[in-house]
Amino acid sequence: MDKIKTESLYFYYKSKLALSDVSVSIQHRQITALIGPSGCGKSTFLRCLNRMNDTIPGIRVEGRVLLDGQDIYASGSDVVDLRRRVGMVFQRPNPFPQSIFDNVAFGPRVLGLDRNGNLDSMVEESLRGAALWDDVKDNLGQDALSLSLGQQQRLCIARAIAVKPEVILMDEPCSALDPIATLEIEELMQKLKENFCIVIVTHNMQQAARASDWTGFFWLGELVEFNVTQAIFTRPSQQRTEDYITGRAG
């Protein structure tokens, strides 16, 4: 099932064209990896999916981005609700300088999801969902910044899923992590995809090959090829994809 669909998406930073005619369907309960060299537009594309680019002056978006068939760029679209439905995890873990509990409770409190007084169970559920509960259950009042980087990133994932999103965008979520913490996040992604649509930007092609179901290859703002991951990594149809994933260009 299509969770997200883009139709002829163009993106401009002032006069610079950053995305050109990107049309793609992203499936629910699947992991979609976006790969490509630096500056190819993959992060720009990711940020279009929850309008994170809106705050940048001088940008312009053409085309449509449909979430469950509704254009998120249509006038009157509720951006706050959009960002609750489409959460994001960033390159460097960025927990708030607060306790572990307050980090996860932040979103539900702001959105008023805690009115039923079930905040404790929401925090626990989110921490369990991010495979962090067993590590921190006895220290929920501890400063989040005292956690290891891998734990901090899982805390950020717990914070993202606490508001019950439908899509999780991940922008190079493992680039600041060591190999073990990286594999833990990848394991977690496999668990998360049972409930969420996950879109991940990664510089690590092996990560895309290991962890994703679908892969899109961006090059100079174009989506050159989009297919199931196995096909991309065993028999890509485009020479540019071949050159990139075999390390001969980019």
Place this chain on the structure above:
Amino acid sequence: MSIRTAFDHELQALRDNLLRLGSMVDTAIGRSMQALKERDQALAQQVISDDEKINQLRFKIEEDCVSLIARQQPAAHDLRFIVSIMNIVLDLERMGDHASGNATIALRMEGQPPLKPLIDLPRMAQISQEMLRASLDAFLAENAQEALSITRRDDQVDELYTQIFRELISFMIEDPRTVTRAMYLLFSAHNLERIADRVTNICERVVFLATGQLLEIPSEPESEIGGGG
């Protein structure tokens, strides 16, 4: 200009070693048939001892493939290339075993009078060798069409095999004293038939390398006395 020069050199070395192995097997097939035809015991011995070199090179290539997969994380064409080579060296090594088997038959037939002049068996060997060379050329050229056309020659080998089978059976029926020699020649024909079948396997790998498609190339028409697969 590739940014993976060292990797490219290793792939080239792998390709070179594959061709070297193919050439050794080609030689073994030719020499084992010559030994059988000309009753050359020394040549038969050489084929048998050279088979050890074939086995060693096969393992070296396989180790190199495993090492490249572990160290270089090959993808796409590189991955298909390495996986194809791992499969092809297995087939080549088995073809070497069949050639060595024919050399052993040549040794066993020492001192026994010739049953008949060998014509069809050398013909089978010759076609098998031509198929082998053509399949390795197709691998180098990554030409799937060419690979598919090579497999059609397997039918000629199968026909010769059937013909030899019938002829040897009639020898055995007419004169039971020929049974041992006829059986040896039949084993020899069977070895050659298997060699040609294994060329078909190589051709399947060429198709995989070129297109990414894994497909079984059927051998048609089915040989009357089996031996397919």
